[in-house]
Amino acid sequence: MQLYARSSRTPNKNIKVVLKMDEKTAASIETLKKLGYTVKYKFYRSTKKSSAYKAKITKKTKTYINTSGKKGARYYYKARIMVYDKNGKLVAQTELKQCQYACRVR
Numbered sequence: 001m002q003l004y005a006r007s008s009r010t011p012n013k014n015i016k017v018v019l020k021m022d023e024k025t026a027a028s029i030e031t032l033k034k035l036g037y038t039v040k041y042k043f044y045r046s047t048k049k050s051s052a053y054k055a056k057i058t059k060k061t062k063t064y065i066n067t068s069g070k071k072g073a074r075y076y077y078k079a080r081i082m083v084y085d086k087n088g089k090l091v092a093q094t095e096l097k098q099c100q101y102a103c104r105v106r
Contacts, residue, residue, distance in 0.1 A: 001025045003094065005043075005077045005102035010065060015104045017043060019062040019079040029081065037091070038084040044096065045069075046076045049103070053078055053096060069106040077102045 004020040019041055021029075029039050043064040044053035053076075057064055062079075069075055078099040083092040 001094065001098060003079065003081070003099040005079050005099055007077060007102035007104040009104070015066040015069075015075070015077075015106065017064045017066065017077045017079070017102055019043075019081075019099070025081075032083055036086055038088075040082045040084065042080050042082055042093075044078045044080075046078075047073060049076050049101065058082070066106075071106055074103060074105050077104070 002022040002025065005017055006020055007015055007017050010016050033039055040058050040060055041062055042058045043056050045056050045066065046053040056066070064077075064079075066075070066077075078096055078101050080096050080099060081094045082090060085091050
């Protein structure tokens with residue numbers, strides 16, 4: 001399983017973070033959705049490359065737009081995949097260290 005966070009700048013000068021993955025992982029997620037599981041993505045941000053990541057938002061899409069932060073500060077982003085059953089109980093999630101970070105200066 002390979003996960004990559006990628007960042008870019010929006011026309012409004014916000015930071016857009018997209019979670020990318022290999023084909024095998026994407027196919028597994030589609031299979032889980034067909035079986036009735038809910039897949040969500042939790043995005044994290046840090047000012048340090050390898051530690052102190054704090055959860056920012058959980059979404060059903062693989063895209064997060066960061067509109068906050070100090071101007072000129074360098075932020076690192078990661079994400080994890082979270083799988084929930086029909087009752088809303090968390091049944092599986094990826095490790096945060098499995099995701100390669102994205103970096104962008106605000």
